Amino acid sequence: GQQVMQIPQYQHVQEGEDFTTYCNSSTTLSNIQWYKQRPGGHPVFLIQLVKSGEVKKQKRLTFQFGEAKKNSSLHITATQTTDVGTYFCAILGSSNTGKLIFGQGTTLQVKP
Amino acid sequence: DAGVIQSPRHEVTEMGQEVTLRCKPISGHDYLFWYRQTMMRGLELLIYFNNNVPIDDSGMPEDRFSAKMPNASFSTLKIQPSEPRDSAVYFCASSWDYGYGYTFGSGTRLTVV
Numbered sequence: 200g201q202q203v204m205q206i207p208q209y210q211h212v213q214e215g216e217d218f219t220t221y222c223n224s225s226t227t228l229s230n231i232q233w234y235k236q237r238p239g240g241h242p243v244f245l246i247q248l249v250k251s252g253e254v255k256k257q258k259r260l261t262f263q264f265g266e267a268k269k270n271s272s273l274h275i276t277a278t279q280t281t282d283v284g285t286y287f288c289a290i291l292g293s294s295n296t297g298k299l300i301f302g303q304g305t306t307l308q309v310k311p
Numbered sequence: 312d313a314g315v316i317q318s319p320r321h322e323v324t325e326m327g328q329e330v331t332l333r334c335k336p337i338s339g340h341d342y343l344f345w346y347r348q349t350m351m352r353g354l355e356l357l358i359y360f361n362n363n364v365p366i367d368d369s370g371m372p373e374d375r376f377s378a379k380m381p382n383a384s385f386s387t388l389k390i391q392p393s394e395p396r397d398s399a400v401y402f403c404a405s406s407w408d409y410g411y412g413y414t415f416g417s418g419t420r421l422t423v424v
Contacts, residue, residue, distance in 0.1 A: 241402060244412030298367055301354040
């Protein structure tokens with residue numbers, strides 16, 4: 200089945216440092232979504248990218264969709280302790296009928 | 312809107328017992344999804360419904376698992392009989408259309424002893 204690889208699995212940063220997580224697919228994607236899950240919480244939808252080369256920003260978060268629509272990244276500038284959690288990318292299954300497949304996630308720890 | 316509502320929040324049961332998890336999606340959302348999350352396997356899609364009809368149940372682990380959606384505002388996931396390896400957090404999510412962001416419930420943490 201269709202898969203998406205997400206790296207790194209874990210990242211520890213000092214508060215104020217930047218953070219980036221990457222998602223890669225072997226096939227061209229129709230779109231990609233990003234979610235955040237706080238410890239003990241549930242995934243929360245952050246954003247969806249659809250267009251080749253698309254860049255979207257949400258405050259300190261920058262989301263990019265690759266030109267070939269096979270990869271995506273989430274970059275956080277100047278991390279804060281509130282950024283702690285696991286960040287997931289998710290893609291639609293090959294049938295494009297609603298089946299959202301999640302990457303393994305990148306868990307971010309921020310040291311104050 | 313109160314969001315996606317799941318119950319119970321926590322469930323501890325003995326092996327062999329029947330477990331029923333419940334979900335109320337957001338009104339107007341035509342898609343409902345059941346996911347299971349474990350450390351080993353991450354977030355796995357078990358089954359999803361469109362307009363109350365099951366579309367893809369290929370993720371349901373085995374016949375012990377069943378899901379129903381009798382109407383647009385309610386769905387259940389049943390495990391009978393439960394086993395320790397079923398211990399996980401089960402999430403319900405809904406969306407108004409595929410390809411759009413999902414809204415997840417707070418989840419049910421199931422422990423089978």
